[in-house]
Amino acid sequence: MNKKVISIFTLLAFVVFSLSCYTTRLKQLRTTADWEGKIVKILSVEKTSGEYIKFSKDNPGRIDRFKITGTATRISKKVEIYPDEVKEIRKHHDGSIFELINKEGEIFHVVGTVIEEEDKFIFFTTYETSESVSIPFSEVKMAVAMIKKKDPVLTFLASIGKFYLVVGALFGVGILIFIITYTITK
Numbered sequence: 038m039n040k041k042v043i044s045i046f047t048l049l050a051f052v053v054f055s056l057s058c059y060t061t062r063l064k065q066l067r068t069t070a071d072w073e074g075k076i077v078k079i080l081s082v083e084k085t086s087g088e089y090i091k092f093s094k095d096n097p098g099r100i101d102r103f104k105i106t107g108t109a110t111r112i113s114k115k116v117e118i119y120p121d122e123v124k125e126i127r128k129h130h131d132g133s134i135f136e137l138i139n140k141e142g143e144i145f146h147v148v149g150t151v152i153e154e155e156d157k158f159i160f161f162t163t164y165e166t167s168e169s170v171s172i173p174f175s176e177v178k179m180a181v182a183m184i185k186k187k188d189p190v191l192t193f194l195a196s197i198g199k200f201y202l203v204v205g206a207l208f209g210v211g212i213l214i215f216i217i218t219y220t221i222t223k
Contacts, residue, residue: 077099077183077184078094078097078098078183078184079092079097079098079099079100079105079181079182080094080097080098080181081181082098082172082177082179082180082181083178083180084176084177084178085177085178086115086176088113088114089112089163090111090112090172091109091110091111091112092107092109092110093108093110094183096108097183098170098180101171103173103174104171104172104173105172105177105180106169106170106172107169107170108167108168108169108170109167109168109169109170110165110166110167111165111166112163112164112166112168113148113161113162113163114161115161116145116158116159116160117158117159118139118145118158119156119157119158120156122139122140123139123158124139124142125138126138133150133151134151134158135147137151137158146163146164147160147161147162148160148161148162148163149161
């Protein structure tokens with residue numbers, strides 16, 4: 038067979054069979070075994086301390102050896118404030134606290150409920166940020182991630198479909214060339 042024809046078929050076979058199909062899904066990651074060997078984009082992390090960190094879908098967190106790193110878009114932190122540090126307490130109609138303002142003018146938006154102990158207020162607050170974070174796995178209680186995993190069944194089916202599409206196109210081109218050469222030589 039002609040070397041050019043063989044190289045064209047080899048190239049076509051490589052193109053058809055080299056393309057792989059991936060599936061993407063959201064999953065809660067609780068142990069390192071949940072993300073080993075997979076392409077993982079971390080969307081949020083809940084730490085053992087109760088702190089919550091959210092990443093953007095455009096710039097998700099990533100696994101870097103034994104920690105999760107990235108740029109957080111929202112952080113929810115535990116705050117403890119002593120009553121003598123509080124300037125103002127804002128409450129809903131039902132009496133629940135939704136904001137605390139300290140004497141320096143810093144506003145804390147309350148997430149959930151405020152635990153009022155005799156000597157301090159304890160609550161979680163959330164704020165928007167673009168802060169770079171690095172969270173060791175030992176501090177991760179749970180992470181939510183988009184996992185990209187190669188799907189062998191879809192890859193096989195897509196490869197067969199692409200192969201028959203290429204063969205059909207080559208067959209059609211061959212018939213067209215045959216018709217053109219037949220009508221010219223006649």
